[in-house]
Amino acid sequence: MVEKRKLICISCPVGCELTVTLDGDNILEVEDNACKLGLDYAQQEIFDPKRMVATSVKVKNGFHPLVPVYTEHPIPKPMIKDVLAEVRKVEIEAPVDFNQIVIENVLDTGVNIIASRNMPKV
Amino acid sequence: MLLKNTYDVVIIGSGPGGLAAAVEAKKEGAQDVLVIERDVELGGILLQCIHNGFGLEIFNEDLPGPSYAQRYIDESLALGVETLLDTIVLEVTPGRKIYASSKKYGFVEINARAIVLAMGCRERTRAMIRIPGMRPAGVFTAGTAQRFVNVEGIMPGNKFVILGSGDIGMIMARRLTFEGAKVERVLEILPYLSGLTRNYVQCLQDFDIPLQFQHTVKFIHGKKRVEAVEIAAVDENWNFIPGTEELIPCDTLLLSVGLIPENELSRKVGVELDPITGGPYVDESRQTNVPGIFAAGNVVHVYDLADWVTLAGYEAGKGAAKFAMALRAKETAHIPVNAGKNVHHVVPQSINKYVLEQDEIELQLRVLKPIEDRSVIEVHDGNHQIVRRVVRYVRPGEMNTIKLKPRHFADVEKASSLTVDVSPR
Structure with missing residues (x-):
């Protein structure tokens, strides 16, 4: 069955409103995308939506009580809640390095959680 | 670090605009470059913007705010940019003298051959949009809440209503949801979104947070703490439509209702401000009407993207360095x-x-x-x-x-x- 779906591309700040023509597991056409990122986005968003997740973890003896962290790559959207719960369990020790791996391969997603900045020790 | 008496370029503010100006001024050949920052660390508001979405234009990467800042902090320090932290600039004179109050040095007086104003902007507050009602605790600007949650590790409430569909408001809706809070509603007085569409998708739509256009807060209830907000629909003239009122129980109201360039210092030194933007009139090198004083970033006009602020900072840094070097040549003449x-x-x-x-x-x-x-x-x-x-x-x-x-x-x-x-x- 051929159907049309509307999506807003979040690949960049432009935010194109895409019209995707879909036949079951096949994308027949993507319209109104300003660039090719829209094609990849439509494919990804319809069959396996993913998101970047940014949050923070507690840090002991740090300049601040928290250090911001994020997923090095997008993770499956349905896993956001579980990944957040996993990150919440962690408490690390200062000093923390910029891009330091905080959780390796979080919940077998193949994605590391890394520190967004350095956090000096007090 | 020993503070010098005279610098080629002094930059006020270390957000994306200030750091970019510092990096570019150095690359353009300015010898002594100083960044003055009122916070205890470099980076400005980027440090509390822990969400990703930065760097897409400049690095072609999707970075969180602190990572974006870290790159410029590392680069500017590697280039030999000097910094003066925990220091508030009190006054700038047309002769480009800077008076500041510093935790470490006390009252300081610094001479600059060129100055870049990079103070950014401030959030509009409840008083500025005149929301009627009681005056309980629990009304915050979105940026203040962002600082609490992301840097200090304090949750400002449990049940939120957010007024304004600006980017910080939508991003905070998602952030608070991540931290276990309930965001009841996002209200926008305009018939369209104030922020980026991608933020509507990934911050509100992804988490089923309802957004209502042409709605605003009519009354804030609560004696000590916010207990509820009364909302209502408005017509195109922003008049309330009777009969559309709804009471939403909540303990916190966040305001994401606009940003205003921060120009107290600019005004004092005689920099002419554009009443439309609220920021200085600048030429293509970002020089203001006061010779040798440049301005870049949200202090000039409010941007949607930090990447664009960086680009503006480059222009100002380059202009300031050229001005300073011409002056230096004259001095040694x-x-x-x-x-x-x-x-x-x-x-x-x-x-x-x-x-x-x-x-x-x-x-x-x-x-x-x-x-x-x-x-x-x-x-x-x-x-x-x-x-x-x-x-x-x-x-x-x-x-x-x-x-x-x-x-x-x-x-x-x-x-x-x-x-x-x-x-x-």
Whole structure:
């Protein structure tokens, strides 16, 4: 069955409103995308939506009580809640390095959680 | 670090605009570059913007705010940019003197050949949009809540209503949801989104947070703490539509209702502000109407993307460095003329080496002690004689002169200073 779906591309700040023509597991056409990122986005968003997740973890003896962290790559959207719960369990020790791996391969997603900045020790 | 008396470029603020200006000023050739920051660390508001979405334009990467800042912090420090943290600038003068109050140095006075204003912007508050109601605790600007949650690790409430569909408001809706809070509603008085569409998708739609256009807060309820907000629909003139009122129980109201360039310092120094943008009028190099004072980023007009602020910072940094270096060249253009052996004083006291075009330069001098015999007036550069003149006698009561002629100008230009001596022949 051929159907049309509307999506807003979040690949960049432009935010194109895409019209995707879909036949079951096949994308027949993507319209109104300003660039090719829209094609990849439509494919990804319809069959396996993913998101970047940014949050923070507690840090002991740090300049601040928290250090911001994020997923090095997008993770499956349905896993956001579980990944957040996993990150919440962690408490690390200062000093923390910029891009330091905080959780390796979080919940077998193949994605590391890394520190967004350095956090000096007090 | 020892604070210098004079810097080529001083930048006020270390957000994306300030750091970009610092990096570019250094690359353009400015020698002494100082960034003054009122917080205890560099990075500005980027540090509390822990969400990703930064760097797509400049690095072609999807970075969180702190990572984006870290790259510029690391780069500016590697280039030798100096920093003065925990310091608030009190005043800037048209002569480009900066008065500041510093935790470490106390009251400081710094001279700048060029200044970049990069103070960013402030959030509009409840008072500025006049929301009626009680005045309980629990009403915050979205940015303040962002600082609490992301940097201090404090949750400002449990049940939220967010007024305004600006980017910070939508991003906070998602962030608070991540931290276990309930965001009941996002309200927007306009019939369209104030922020980016991608933020509507990934911050509100992804988490089923309802957004209502043409709705606003009519009344804030609660004695000590917010207990509920009464909302209502508005018409195109922003008048409430009777009968559309709804009471939403909540303990916190966040405001994401616009940003205003922060220009207290600019105003004081006489920088002309555009009433439309709220920021300074600038030319293509981001120079304001006050010579040597540049401005870039949200202090000029409010941007949607930090990447664009960085680009504006580059322009201002480049302009400021060029201005500073031209000034520095002028300052070093003057060769001092010193009174040497048996000379009381010489006029002129200096010679501008870039204007050695006239026929001759007459130096006028007075001696300290008389020599009642043939005497030599000599001009030298410390090592070599440039010109000498023999006179029958010298007396303090009678002024003497000696001329530098075009044939001496090549030697004058090479000299770091000139000295006039008078001695018996």
